[in-house]
Amino acid sequence: MSLPMRESVRVKRDTNKTSAEKGPEAASIKMNAEGLKAWFGSSLALKGVSLPIVDKQVTAIIGPSGCGKSTFVRCLNRMHEVVPGARAEGTVMLDGADIYGPGTDPVLVRRRVGMVFQKPNPFPTMSIRDNVLAGMKLNRVAVTDRDALVEQTLRQVALWDEVKDVLARSGTSLSGGQQQRLCIARALALEPEVLLMDEPCSALDPIATARIEELIHEIGKRVTIVIVTHNMQQAARVSDHTAFFYMGELVEYAPTDQLFTQPSNSRTEDYITGRFG
Amino acid sequence: MSIALAKQATSIEPRRRITDVVMRGLCVAATVIALIPLVAVLYYVASKGVGAISWEFFTHDSSTPPSEPGGGMSNAIVGSLMVVGLACAMGIPVGVLTGVYLSELGRDSMFARTVRFTADAMSGIPSIVIGVFTYTLIVLHQRHFSALAGGVALAIIMLPTVTRTTEEMLKLVPDSLREAALALGVPRWKAIVTIVLRTAAPGIATGVMLAIARVAGETAPLIFTAFGNPHVSTSLNQPVGTMPVLIFEDAKSPYDELNRQAAAGALVLVAFILLLNITARLVVRRKK
Numbered sequence: 001m002s003l004p005m006r007e008s009v010r011v012k013r014d015t016n017k018t019s020a021e022k023g024p025e026a027a028s029i030k031m032n033a034e035g036l037k038a039w040f041g042s043s044l045a046l047k048g049v050s051l052p053i054v055d056k057q058v059t060a061i062i063g064p065s066g067c068g069k070s071t072f073v074r075c076l077n078r079m080h081e082v083v084p085g086a087r088a089e090g091t092v093m094l095d096g097a098d099i100y101g102p103g104t105d106p107v108l109v110r111r112r113v114g115m116v117f118q119k120p121n122p123f124p125t126m127s128i129r130d131n132v133l134a135g136m137k138l139n140r141v142a143v144t145d146r147d148a149l150v151e152q153t154l155r156q157v158a159l160w161d162e163v164k165d166v167l168a169r170s171g172t173s174l175s176g177g178q179q180q181r182l183c184i185a186r187a188l189a190l191e192p193e194v195l196l197m198d199e200p201c202s203a204l205d206p207i208a209t210a211r212i213e214e215l216i217h218e219i220g221k222r223v224t225i226v227i228v229t230h231n232m233q234q235a236a237r238v239s240d241h242t243a244f245f246y247m248g249e250l251v252e253y254a255p256t257d258q259l260f261t262q263p264s265n266s267r268t269e270d271y272i273t274g275r276f277g
Numbered sequence: 278m279s280i281a282l283a284k285q286a287t288s289i290e291p292r293r294r295i296t297d298v299v300m301r302g303l304c305v306a307a308t309v310i311a312l313i314p315l316v317a318v319l320y321y322v323a324s325k326g327v328g329a330i331s332w333e334f335f336t337h338d339s340s341t342p343p344s345e346p347g348g349g350m351s352n353a354i355v356g357s358l359m360v361v362g363l364a365c366a367m368g369i370p371v372g373v374l375t376g377v378y379l380s381e382l383g384r385d386s387m388f389a390r391t392v393r394f395t396a397d398a399m400s401g402i403p404s405i406v407i408g409v410f411t412y413t414l415i416v417l418h419q420r421h422f423s424a425l426a427g428g429v430a431l432a433i434i435m436l437p438t439v440t441r442t443t444e445e446m447l448k449l450v451p452d453s454l455r456e457a458a459l460a461l462g463v464p465r466w467k468a469i470v471t472i473v474l475r476t477a478a479p480g481i482a483t484g485v486m487l488a489i490a491r492v493a494g495e496t497a498p499l500i501f502t503a504f505g506n507p508h509v510s511t512s513l514n515q516p517v518g519t520m521p522v523l524i525f526e527d528a529k530s531p532y533d534e535l536n537r538q539a540a541a542g543a544l545v546l547v548a549f550i551l552l553l554n555i556t557a558r559l560v561v562r563r564k565k
Binding site: 079084111112114115117119121125135138183187190 | 451
């Protein structure tokens, strides 16, 4: 179990120089959660989590099922409260302003903090092209050159060459991996400052997963990314920082290399070496 | 022992095979029996009606004396279209919006559950009761029969069907699509209108068409609301003839000519309802 892990960490070190160049000291904090608590009805899913999200880097959140990692990212763009009976408390700073502060419009928060979900969810009534433009159209954002935006966005997610001749087809006619890239494109078209990815590869096969991971590398240079994953190798491959959640609490947060090679907490070590979870 | 078991596992016991054949036969026989009345009704209506349909049937009203040939049902065709149109104008918006409330807003609240239960109970109320209700509500109040009263009666009959199908169709829209829209920073109302309703539209349209087909053939609630009118009338405040009521009256009359017209009317009505059903099915198929 530990052998492939080290290998993947090494691969990560070799390929991803960008985070080392930026250096964690120089990086600024894009979002900062402080004492974040979240409930589903009366059950407490997040027990006061404080975690910084570094600007223009990839933060991975790992942990066993039910540890609150999905709930955490859904709190970062106020999607948690969309579920009936769910509520959150605490502060989440986005560029120094509390998104849970009074008078904050969750709709506007979500335009700045985009989200990609576990299962690809393109709009079935819209064409591929309209799916990319969905955010602009539904929010009445003026676009000078729609065709250029569609091409540019689809190129960003490496989908352009595959779909450029079938842009008028339904978004759901694509394969699962293509659909997920289309959903990433849909989120990116609005130029979010932060992109939340809630297990974006768990419904995909290994090849599609690899493509999405490449994509995260690419996009992560320009956009702040928070990715929830069940897959520790994936966290090691794609992220600059990793947070380990357990039972609704943040156990450890560290640069990815450090967390996977020298975890400071024994529960982290037990989890990443496969002793539980 | 093991050899005996292996034999048992590969050959079907005779008793099971006989049971299988008998039960299959019973199922097929029951299906055929169920089909007989359906086919017979269509055949009867078609064979009686085809000969009676003429151009005059659509252009003349039913004021022609029954002893003379050449009467028609234009008054009832116009009246039916008016009454059903009124019912749609009132029943569809209210029903669809109530469905949206139940599925998207009220969900499991006490009020929503009460509305849902009421709608289910309402769809079981005999249409004659709704006719009497509308009679006391509108006809007695206005002191005359009217197309409006007929439309209201049919709208009330449509309402529970439209409400519940809309709700069920909206519930079939996966939550992931709602979340996708909200995560793009789309306000909730807009997500409901542009994504949820749009996705469920073919299903809702089907439900609405089936509801229209149902009320188009309703007779009892129209007898003492729209009442009847031997002449073409387009006034909402006047009584109007309707297809089902006129068919009822012509069919029980002693005149052959009127009996023939009733058969023709029945054929036109059945054709209209069949057309709505087929359209509904095509809408659903195109969705897939």
